[in-house]
Amino acid sequence: MRIERHHQHQELLTDQRAALEEMASSVVRQGPVCAPNCERAKCQSCSRDCPYIPKILSSDPATHPLEPKIAPLAFEIKKLGVFWPCWSCEGHNDQNNNLVKTPAVWFYAISVIHLRVLGESIADMSYENRLSKPWQLRLCFSDTDNLSTTFSLEPVLNGPPVTLCALQNDITRIAEELETRVMRKAQSLKGIV
16 A cells, blocks of 8 residues: 655744754754853863763752762763753662663753654664664653653664663763764754755
8 A cells, every 4th residue: 555645834934944953053062051041061061971961860869869870871962952841750670670761851842853863863873773672753742741752752662671881881882972963853854844
């Protein structure tokens, strides 16, 4: 069976191009990423290696700072300027060293085209064997009293088992390559809009 391509109205194409432009020209990448009043960012460059990210990026820094191994990825997702991280986990093993909680970053997004760019960028890393497991975007929900939809970036655990250490190495690699890959993908999609 063949299904005809969806014909998009000019208004939708204009909106998609604007969304790609927004991603390409995010102001967040130029200034403080975690918070506009970050004292550290005023005197030094803002980077995923900043030791203050776990507290500054958290809405409850005293009780619930970000875990240090996932903080760089949450930072890089926010740095893209079109996603808003709202929950994260660096992954955990049980007392027998078996994986019981996979790493993930949950975030809000407004534009489907932004999700496509992010998803394709992560998929490219899997196709290039840059990750121990494929990672995916998953549609989630937040709280029952919150209508905002969230999305999760997390590993797919099908197939042979993987260690938490390998998944945490994936976190580092994704954080290191995310901005470059997303900008390149957004640029290529602008060529077809």
